[in-house]
Amino acid sequence: MKHFGAEAGDEAVPWHAAAQRVTQALAATAVERDQRGGVPKAERDLLRESGLLMLSVPAQLGGLGASWRQTLDVVRGFARVDSAVAHVFAFHHLLLATTQLFARPAQWQPWVEQTRTQRWFWGNALNPLDKGTRARSVGGEGGGHLFTGRKSFCSGAGDSDMLVASALDADDRLLIGVVPTRREGIAVLGDWDNIGQRQTDSGSVLFDEVRVEAHELLRDPGPLSTPFACLRPLLAQLILANIYQGLGEGALAEAKAFTLQQARPWLASGASAANEDPYVLAHYGDFWLALEGARSLLDGAAAAFDQAWLRGDALDEHERGQVAVAVAAAKVASTRASLEVAHRMFEVTGARATTAALRLDRYWRNLRVHTLHDPVDYKVRELGDWALNARLPVPSFYS
Structure with missing residues (x-):
């Protein structure tokens, strides 16, 4: 059986231009829309028109044929500039995948076809x-x-x-x-x-x-009924982790631009510019190291997920459990790294960066709200149980 996200390799692909256009459009209005709240109607319509709502669907079903790692890369890119739209875009793909994981092709394929022809956007x-x-x-x-x-x-x-x-x-x-x-x-x-x-x-x-x-009703095989069906929570966790990582990377990019263009060195630093201040450099070293480590874990977990996805109904409990460990590690790392960057970015930008016009606090606010989706402490406990007792995480809607 062919599954969503199982078709494309890592070569250059035609949806990159569409993803770039959407990213640029999101970045241009993200600050104002964060203040306004509500439904991002124009941005959702832009996604409908872009064709990216079919990103994770195989080419033979009319989709763009991206792997899950590629799809998650797009999600992370959106989250760098607008984590809210990244969230609803990613959940659209999660919900399409949910129908496949919990149902048979005769049931879910017509929904996919109508998603293509009618540009459906799926909600949770x-x-x-x-x-x-x-x-x-x-x-x-x-x-x-x-x-x-x-x-x-x-x-x-x-x-x-x-x-x-x-x-x-x-x-x-x-x-x-x-x-x-x-x-x-x-x-x-x-x-x-x-x-x-x-x-x-x-x-x-x-x-x-x-x-x-x-x-x-999704009854055959039904929710979390097989090791393959139990990939659903792992995809959800990978989506969340990539959104967190995107937020951390976006916060770092904003901080870097401000430090290079507007920040001033502290009077006791002896530096001629903020980007030569030894403490500023040390903070940026910490930020980069944390995010780079999380990124490596995320990419590895996404690659492992793609391999499990290709296994389909042949996937066994142990294979699924190995992916769960990789996903949990990536989730913890991206949560910790991104919260740290979003919180401490003002230490390398200074008081001027707290102006409401920039709304740089949105990175921390978005992370703080989103990282409460499920307690990260329980992911750490799962990892400890694996490291100490060799017990794989028990499938649930959150693990």
């Missing part, structure tokens, strides 16, 4: 930790369900065309369905107003007896 209403949405069976065994309740942290739901939504049935079993965002009974609320990731539209979605047909 899954959030397995939120148990506020219930599913009531209608039509007997093998029939559809009615979803009712409120789902939180629904990133990218605003201006989406399709939603991947979850609910618990009468036996507390998790059901995941794919439905049009505009289906009767669905209300996407504009209630996301957090300090960071302000244009991810990660607020709430209300479901009022929303009909989810049997053929829209």
